[in-house]
Amino acid sequence: MHEMSLCEGILRVIEEQAESQNYHKxxxxxxxxGALAGVEVEALRFGFDVVMKDSIARDAKxxxxxxxxxxxxMQCMKNIEIAQRxxxxxxxxxxxxxxxxxxxxxxxxLEVE
Amino acid sequence: xxxxxxxxxxxxxxxxKIDGHHHHSHDPHTSESRKLRIEVDILGKNNEYxxxxxSVFSARNILALNLVSSPGSxxxxxxxxxxxDLKPSHAMAVIEGDQQTANDAERIRETGVAxxxxxxxxxxxxxxxxxxxxxxxxxxxxxxxxxxxxxxNLVCPAEFDLGEAHKVAILSVTEGEDKPxxxxxxxxxxxxxILNKVDLLPYVNFDVEKCIAYARRVNPGIEVIQLSATQGxxxxxxxxxxxxxxxxQQAKEA
Numbered sequence: 001m002h003e004m005s006l007c008e009g010i011l012r013v014i015e016e017q018a019e020s021q022n023y024h025k026x027x028x029x030x031x032x033x034g035a036l037a038g039v040e041v042e043a044l045r046f047g048f049d050v051v052m053k054d055s056i057a058r059d060a061k062x063x064x065x066x067x068x069x070x071x072x073x074m075q076c077m078k079n080i081e082i083a084q085r086x087x088x089x090x091x092x093x094x095x096x097x098x099x100x101x102x103x104x105x106x107x108x109x110l111e112v113e
Numbered sequence: 114x115x116x117x118x119x120x121x122x123x124x125x126x127x128x129x130k131i132d133g134h135h136h137h138s139h140d141p142h143t144s145e146s147r148k149l150r151i152e153v154d155i156l157g158k159n160n161e162y163x164x165x166x167x168s169v170f171s172a173r174n175i176l177a178l179n180l181v182s183s184p185g186s187x188x189x190x191x192x193x194x195x196x197x198d199l200k201p202s203h204a205m206a207v208i209e210g211d212q213q214t215a216n217d218a219e220r221i222r223e224t225g226v227a228x229x230x231x232x233x234x235x236x237x238x239x240x241x242x243x244x245x246x247x248x249x250x251x252x253x254x255x256x257x258x259x260x261x262x263x264x265x266n267l268v269c270p271a272e273f274d275l276g277e278a279h280k281v282a283i284l285s286v287t288e289g290e291d292k293p294x295x296x297x298x299x300x301x302x303x304x305x306x307i308l309n310k311v312d313l314l315p316y317v318n319f320d321v322e323k324c325i326a327y328a329r330r331v332n333p334g335i336e337v338i339q340l341s342a343t344q345g346x347x348x349x350x351x352x353x354x355x356x357x358x359x360x361x362q363q364a365k366e367a
């Protein structure tokens with residue numbers, strides 16, 4: 001359940017930005033979550049509502065932008081898409097893969113007023 | 114009816130005061146809503162603390178290791194054996210993470226090595242900020258080894274960089290050999306997998322080769338060390354690994 005501390009991290013960013021960007025209410029939060037970021041989206045949604053309660057983002061809608069996992073196949077010498085870390089290359093079946101995308105966890109955008 | 118602005122809501126629970134004014138979630142005095150593109154990493158704060166810890170380790174020539182595993186894999190036994198064996202030749206310290214109790218730190222201190230216990234309470238992992246404070250309380254020596262024993266959990270600690278040089282994943286042969294596939298993020302994040310309790314192999318149904326193959330599926334470069342912390346088998350392999358990872362330059366005494 002580290003999703004709860006991720007939500008606390010989101011709230012910290014929102015509160016820090018509120019001062020510098022001059023807003024008092026957050027209506028929507030867009031999160032980019034990579035398929036390999038180790039985040040359970042349903043747990044994150046649950047934690048989000050709990051953590052945002054009593055904050056300036058208490059009624060905020062959470063929008064999740066999913067980013068697929070990506071890896072470099074050392075056999076095929078090209079990028080391929082993977083859903084899990086233990087996936088094989090869909091073309092050659094090799095597990096000699098270097099993950100190079102889909103690990104990010106980012107607050108992309110906020111709708112504020 | 115609300116007495117402050119006359120709106121229909123009587124529910125004070127979703128009310129906040131901003132700059133001494135009174136607002137509701139359905140704020141009738143609407144201001145313009147706008148979109149802000151911020152692109153901030155959620156783990157950014159933790160990563161900043163981790164970078165700070167890492168620069169302390171580097172300046173003082175400390176090899177910091179983050180030990181991760183399920184509860185009961187024998188992390189603390191591996192540590193107490195390591196500390197006892199290496200104490201004559203190595204300066205060492207330990208940061209112990211558990212949800213509750215100081216039992217593990219006490220077990221460590223019995224070896225004569227300094228240890229600080231962090232209780233995470235409800236938390237399921239250590240973060241770089243907690244480790245930074247623990248470092249202040251430890252009085253770390255230059256050119257030493259720092260073992261950070263994370264909370265027994267193969268999921269959450271994978272995502273939190275503590276500033277360590279390497280994550281060391283410990284798996285015991287009394288667990289399932291498919292754990293690297295069940296918890297791929299952790300075995301991907303680790304640089305070495307220690308297979309502990311190998312003295313029990315004759316009594317359990319654990320396929321070592323299969324386990325190593327699974328681990329390399331999620332992390333082709335992962336190193337594997339097989340040992341038994343209680344019997345001492347394979348411990349030399351682990352000590353050689355530790356010495357090989359220590360920074361070569363010696364930090365000057367402050």
